[in-house]
Structures are given as C-alpha cells and as structure tokens.
Amino acid sequence: MSRADIIVIGGGIAGVSAAAELARGGAEVVLLEGEPQLGYHSTGRSAAIFIRNYGNATLRALNAAAEPIFEAPGDICDGPLLSPRGELLIASEDEMPELEAYLDGSTGIERLSGAEAAEIVPILRPERIAGAMIEHGAQGIDVDRMLQGYARFLRGHGGQIITGAPVGEIRHDGALWQVETPLDTFTAPIVVNAAGAWADEVAGRAGVARVGLQPLRRSAAIIPEPEGYDCADWPVFGSIAETWYAKPEAGKLMISPADEDPVDPHDAWADDMVLAEGLHRFEQAVTVPVTRVEHSWAGLRSFVADRTPVAGFAPGKPGFFWLAGQGGYGVQTAPALSRLTAALVLGHTPELAPEVIVALSPERFAT
Template sequence: MTKTCDIVIIGGGIAGISLAARCAPMMSVTCLERETSLGYHSTSRSAAVYIPNYGTALLRRLIGMSGDVLAGDAIVDGGVTSHRGELALVTEAEADALAAYMDGSTGLAEITPHEAQELCPILRTEPFVSAVYEASAADIDVDKLFQGFIRMARQAGADIHTGQEVLSLTKTGSTWRIETKTDRFETPIVVNAAGAWAGELAMHAKASPITITPCRRSAAMIPLADGLDPSPWPMIASISEAWYAKPDAGRLMVSPADQDPIAPCDAWVDDMVLAEGIDRFEKATTVTVTRVEQQWAGLRSFAPDHDPVVGFDPVATGFFWLAGQGGNGIQTAPALSQLAADLITGAAVQDAVSDVDLISGLLPERFI
C-alpha cells in the first residue's frame, strides 16, 4: 500500500527530527531513518558544546540564534545547556589561527597561559603564548535535546520510521515516489536530511550536484588520577583544532579533532589518528594517559564552503536540502529547523532569521 503525506523527511538525526517537530503542527509529516535507531551515525555520538564564536560567520549567527532556545523551555523544560566555558590555547606558531578566531568574534577574553592554568590546573604554561576564554560556552545535553524534538514531532502527529532505507526515489509530475524494503510513499516535498548520505540521495533524485563530504571525528574517554575533579574545568582546545578535551562525568573526553574524509559508513576509530591526538593533548597538559575507557567515532558532513545547505533545489522541484551542518547540527538545530520549516511552508521567515544575506548564504543555488 502506498502512503501519502505532505512531506517526507529522509534522515532521522537531529536535522530531520527537529524539522519534523517544526512542520508537523502544520502538515502531514513522515520521517524515514535507514538505521534501526534514530540519530545513529552523528547525533548519538556527539558531545556537543554550545560555542557562540565557533565556525564561519554564518554559522556563528545560527549558533547565536539558537542559544536562547537551547537554554530555555521551548524544547525541554529547564533547557539543555549548563555552563562550561572554553579555553582555546595559542602557541607561538598559531598567530594566524588566533587572528582568524578573533575576527568578528564577541565576548572573548584573551588571557595569559598562567591565567588559563588557573581555570584548568592540568594545563602546562610553557607551550603557549596566550589563550582565549569564552565564558558563554556551555555543555549541551544532546540526548535531552534530541528526545525533546522527537517528543514534539510525535505529539504533533509526525510518523517516524526506523529501518527504512530509501531504495528508490523518483518523480512523476509533481509527485515524488519513495520506496523502501517494506513501504512506498508519495509526497510533493522530499527533504534531504540524510547527513553523510546527502550527496548520494541528491544523485538519486537527480538534484543539483552539490558535494557533501562526510568526515570522521574520533574521541576517547580517559580516567584521571584520584583526587582530580574536572567538573569545574572549561573545555580546552588547540586554537587551530589539533585536539580538544572536555570534562565528562569525572573523566575527560579527548579528541584529535580529526576531520578525515571517508565514504558514508558506520564510522570507526583510526587508532593511529587517535593516538596522535592523545599525544598532542599530553604535551599540552600534565596528564599521562595510561588507559582509554571508551573510544568511538562519528560522522560530520561538509559542503564545499563549510556552511549548511538549506533550501529548495533549483533543479529538482520539491527537493529540499537540509544538509552539510559540519558538526554544528546540534547547536544550530533550533534556528535551522525553524528557518527550514518557514521556507518549506511558505510562512513568513521569522524576524530573527530574515536577513537576506543569511538566507542566500544557505540556499543550494549558491553552488550553481
């Protein structure tokens, strides 16, 4: 039997689910996830932090627009953020990276290595010439946020299906036909929220040939010596993103901040890459890593300019892009999902995101 609805969202990560939550009160929504659990490849493997001054100028705007929603009650009562702070550490060779980081930033404080050590006592001072402290950085409870969006979507009537890999995507007239192993769907609007598979899905739809590159990001959880309580420490990172670490339930999550392109897959840790990242962390701190309690890898996917791709495709009518968040899908989800829903439904784009430059910087036709 063929099922019909106003919109089919392909991808059940934070992008697809948050959009389903926004659209479901206004239209019939079906969300299809290829895996047997939602958010499997990226969302569930993310240790997201809200960092307002992170990424491109466009991303910083989207992150800033999402801040009040993440901290407030709109998605989850009590919000999903808690104070953390972030220290970006600068070596003598990273002057250019520092200048780029500070360009267009707000609310940052440049401090000395000794002042950085007071905030995070495991830091060495001798490798660094300065540090940048962002007091507004905050931990994000990813699961709490994700479950909040799932609950919103289902309460508004969205049909969310797992284990539904799209095998065929064709269009006749104004109708898209989607086939999975067990079901068929017809809809006038298909949303490409397929994450690492967004490029492949666009090819099946004969949409614009926009390259979405999946990249691996690895991490490990390491224990600390008895007596060390990392809970008040900020997240610490190389300003050029050669490594980072953040407290997590009495331990430290350490990442080499790798961004190695790979084919869409169930990502695995490259042991050498992880070891090199841990070595860089050890050289920056007084911690000697003798044991890894857990390690994992996830996927983050990028458009060529590292900004998200959001909007209707200029070639394939009714095909909507919501892809290329590049590891920022969690902290931009409130703003991007609302903007995408407004564009899809034809509603007046909310004032906070109505700037023409912002919208044009997201639309897929910028690559055509």
C-alpha cells in the same frame, strides 16, 4: 503506498527537529530513518557543546538564532537544554595568527595569559602557551533530551517516525515524490533531504545534482580523570589550531585528536593511529600522562566546500529541499535551521536575515 504532505529523510537532530517544526505548521509529516533508532550516527556521537563563536559568519548567525531556543525550548522540552561549561583555547607562538583570526568578530571572549589558562585548567603547561582565550558562555547541550523532545513533539502533532526504513529508489512524476523503502513506498509533494553524510547519495537517487558533500571522520576517546585532580568544573579546552581538544565527561576526560579524515559515508569507528597521534599532542600540552584508553569511537562531520550548511530548495527540482552539510555544527544550529526549513517549505517569512538565507541556499552551487 502511504501519502503525506512532506517526507523527511534522516533521523538525526536536523531531520527530527525540522520534521517537528513542519508538523507545528500543520503539515502531515513522515520521517524515514534507515537505522533502528533515531540519532544513531553523528547526533549520538556529538561533543554536545554550544559555542556561540564557533564557525564562519553564517554559522555564528545561526548560533545566535538558536541560543534563545536552547535557553527556553518551550513545548519541545521542560527547562533549558544548556548547562554551564565554558571553552578555553590555547595557542603556541606559531598559532597566534589563528587565535587572532578566531577573535575577529567574536563576542563574549576573554583573553588569557598562559599562567591564567593554567589556573583554570591546572594540568596545562603555561610555558607552552603564547596566548589563550576563554568563552565563558560556551555551554553543554543535553542532546538526548533535545532529540527526544523534538521526536515527542512531532508525534504529538500527528507526525510519523518510521525507523528501520533505509531509502531506496526516489522518483518524481511531476507532482509527487515517491520514496521506496523495504517497508512501504511513501509519496509527498515535498522531500526534505536531512540524510547527514548520506545526503549526496539521497540526492543522486532522486536525480538531483549533488552539492559535493564530504564526510570527515572525527575520533574521540575516554581516559580516566587525571590523578589528583577534579575536572568536573573545567571548561572544554584545546588547541586553537584544532589539533586536539578535551572535555570533562562524567568524572573522566574525553579527548579528541580533532581529526578530519575524508571517508565515504559509513558507520564510523576510530582509527587507532590517528587516536594515538592526537593523544600524544594532548600529552605535550599537559603535565599528566595518558595511562589508558577506556573507550573510543568516531563520528562523521559532513561539509561542502565552503563549510556552510545547505538549506533550501534544489534549483530545477520542485519540492526537493536540502538540509545538509552541517559539519560539526549540526546540534547547535538545529533549532535555527529547523525553523528556517519550516518557514521556507511552508511559505512563511523566515526569522533569519536575507543574507544568511542566501548564504545557506543550494542556489550557490548552481552558479
């Protein structure tokens, strides 16, 4: 039986970054990951884009707190984790209310006409665009360097990362949590549940009330770069209604149907029909056909009902900390949520505003 101050369950970017920040605060941390490697599920399948205005008001506050850390990660990584990209969203006449809703409360966004949008991404059909917007400040994220940087920092501050250790039974004896894995039983007064799509299952094993986490599948495919075009400097572009989006990727285009199909937690794969429908929507918006799909995959984006992450101690369960429900915002909010986790667990004053902390708290489900 191995003893630690804190057990973190989940080796995605949320768990690894939180474990690193907890270790920074002097805690003895053990991180448990069921897969053979870190970042195997959602983290490793991320679209890898930082969008300041993406999400509701709480998420935008997290984005704002995370951005300076991405720009200057300090002892996590050498140099910025962001690179120029931009995001361009288009709307049909019927989708204009969604465009206006997105712009409400946004900063750093420029409105565009259909013709102006097509000047930036020349395969777009301007006649189908009633309105558009571009966020020049949206940037690409070097996810692997970020994940490895946090993991390296964690190990360098005495933390343990144990992979191939799926969590089994979880018990609480009033003072300590006991987490069983095939490798060992680990004990600590605090457990951080950063298990991604499996977070509700982990809570159930611990006798903690679930928060209604729903994994949603999102598919993606790589297609060849459109013939006659160099898309390297194009922004991410897509429909404001999130019916498809595209991102330049190493001389090719990644296309996603932006699907959100409810599924059980599993090692996700793309549904061919869903992918075909998304590619068709993409083709309707552009002047070039999709000639072939070179590769496809899927990941899971897990949300609770209000689509806001859950971060805080479970009511009535001493030492059980939620860090879940990041949906499609997990990578870009990780720097902020990891620091919040460390502050709340270690009893420090959080950097985030009180109303943001309340909005994230699992206490909202108790009422």
